[in-house]
Amino acid sequence: MESITVAVRIRPPKFSEMVGSDKQRLVTSKKDSDLVEVKRATTSLTGCKRTTKDKFKFDYVYEGNTPQTQIYEDLGKVIVENAVCGVNCCLFAYGQTSSGKTHTMLGQDLFSTIETCKNKYDALKPLIFDCFKPLFFILPYDVIYSIYEMTGMDISNHGIVPRVVKELFSAIRKYHYYSVTCSFVEIYNEKITNLLEKKGSKKKYGTLYGGMYTIHNWEEARELVTIGLSNRATRATVMNDVSSRSHAVFTINVKFQPDTSSASSISATINLVDLAGSEQTGKIATSLEERKEGTSINKSLLHLGRVINKLADLSERVSKMTDKKDIEETIKSYHIPYRDSVLTSMLQGTLGGTAKTIMIATASPTEKNCPETLSTLRYASRAKIIKSSSSKNKEEGIDDKLRSLIDEAITQRYNTRKLKTYLLNRNRGDKYYVKNMVDYKDAKSLDAGKMMKITVFVETQSSMFGNEQVSKVIKRVVNDVSSLKPMSLDYEKATTKVLQLKCLNV
Numbered sequence: 001m002e003s004i005t006v007a008v009r010i011r012p013p014k015f016s017e018m019v020g021s022d023k024q025r026l027v028t029s030k031k032d033s034d035l036v037e038v039k040r041a042t043t044s045l046t047g048c049k050r051t052t053k054d055k056f057k058f059d060y061v062y063e064g065n066t067p068q069t070q071i072y073e074d075l076g077k078v079i080v081e082n083a084v085c086g087v088n089c090c091l092f093a094y095g096q097t098s099s100g101k102t103h104t105m106l107g108q109d110l111f112s113t114i115e116t117c118k119n120k121y122d123a124l125k126p127l128i129f130d131c132f133k134p135l136f137f138i139l140p141y142d143v144i145y146s147i148y149e150m151t152g153m154d155i156s157n158h159g160i161v162p163r164v165v166k167e168l169f170s171a172i173r174k175y176h177y178y179s180v181t182c183s184f185v186e187i188y189n190e191k192i193t194n195l196l197e198k199k200g201s202k203k204k205y206g207t208l209y210g211g212m213y214t215i216h217n218w219e220e221a222r223e224l225v226t227i228g229l230s231n232r233a234t235r236a237t238v239m240n241d242v243s244s245r246s247h248a249v250f251t252i253n254v255k256f257q258p259d260t261s262s263a264s265s266i267s268a269t270i271n272l273v274d275l276a277g278s279e280q281t282g283k284i285a286t287s288l289e290e291r292k293e294g295t296s297i298n299k300s301l302l303h304l305g306r307v308i309n310k311l312a313d314l315s316e317r318v319s320k321m322t323d324k325k326d327i328e329e330t331i332k333s334y335h336i337p338y339r340d341s342v343l344t345s346m347l348q349g350t351l352g353g354t355a356k357t358i359m360i361a362t363a364s365p366t367e368k369n370c371p372e373t374l375s376t377l378r379y380a381s382r383a384k385i386i387k388s389s390s391s392k393n394k395e396e397g398i399d400d401k402l403r404s405l406i407d408e409a410i411t412q413r414y415n416t417r418k419l420k421t422y423l424l425n426r427n428r429g430d431k432y433y434v435k436n437m438v439d440y441k442d443a444k445s446l447d448a449g450k451m452m453k454i455t456v457f458v459e460t461q462s463s464m465f466g467n468e469q470v471s472k473v474i475k476r477v478v479n480d481v482s483s484l485k486p487m488s489l490d491y492e493k494a495t496t497k498v499l500q501l502k503c504l505n506v
């Protein structure tokens, strides 16, 4: 059993923090050290003023100038490596508002930012501490762009999410069969919203099935992330001009067949989470609505904390046991309250246990934020106790795959038949036409693409089945679908006509 990985990233001080009265930096980490030290002024019971030092030890501690590439190399790469071995993963960023969570998880697509901002200062604000900064203020964009293209340097400033997806595709591209689906949702006031489907977003890539978008390459994923980010609930607060007021969860399901000669496939789920700010409500809320929002954020972070505490408690108990049976039984009977909040229900299966879990605690370096920083570091220390033993998801054998295809085929066949009946009866008058169409609205869910996939799968792999009954079912479905093909054009026309009739209130 290993502890979950916990890293701390201290954001560089902002300009205002360097020149104002708040300039004293209290969070320090010695170079190449895994220690964070928080110095704070306290007053003893006798009234003496003194400086207290709180020390915390983590797996990684990053200071302000650590580049995004380094964070990815240490924390993101592990996620990809585990996922391609079939291990579920979760990486989440926790910290107060404006401490750098979104910067770490999503970062900025520098060139598209320059395109949209058309303002050097705004576009380059996030790069203020980058060593490339002087160049941007002297040279025009296109010259800079060409220099970076020529040198192949990665200055995209992308965060962990786009880098993980990019590397994931490079890792699985070599396999004969693979599928990647993703979703990007936000949890705001305990409600889940699909960030890829909100009004105004132009869905250019991917096909939606069961709430997940199928993506074929990293450019498609990048497009989806951009759409999602533009739909996210943000608001200017006293501490951050574009504060994220929701938890954003980017989920990737990956499935691939590593070996063409074997029929089994490997699958894994990755949850990448940018949590909403963990500060006390009073610190940034100025209106009733903001207070309500802050309370909801705090509540769900509290539930996450509870789950973390329970997982840590379970790990402590289990570490004292030696008998394998006792350990198994304790784990089985121990209740972890995942269902108490939307966030923890979503993360169940990728937090602790057999999953690879990584937490990045982000912190501000200034004195003013000292109480919040201490609270973040304490939360992170608690998470450090959680033990997990990453293990692979069960490989899906040919039987499982076949079973799910048959279930799918049977549903499709049912819909096909309904559609067929409808098409044959459609000449019986307009009223019947509409009623019938409503009755048979399920038929609309007939997915030609999916039937095609099943047919190809059956045709190419039928020799493997060796099961007469199974072959029969699949053959019947294939026949049904092909008999429907000539009618499908009519079906399109029929749908349009029904819509027209409905508008006329027939």
Ligand SMILES: Nc1ncnc2c1ncn2[C@@H]1O[C@H](COP(=O)(O)OP(=O)(O)OP(=O)(O)O)[C@@H](O)[C@H]1O
Pocket: 010, 011, 012, 064, 095, 096, 097, 098, 099, 100, 101, 102, 103, 104, 125, 126, 127, 128, 129, 240, 242, 243, 244, 245, 275, 276, 277, 362
């Ligand atoms: N490591 C860093 N290097 C350079 N700039 C950073 C870094 N971390 C954060 N920033 C900048 O600080 C500002 C606030 O960061 P960010 O929006 O990521 O905070 P946050 O924790 O997500 O805040 P909120 O919870 O309010 O959304 C942004 O302008 C961001 O670009």
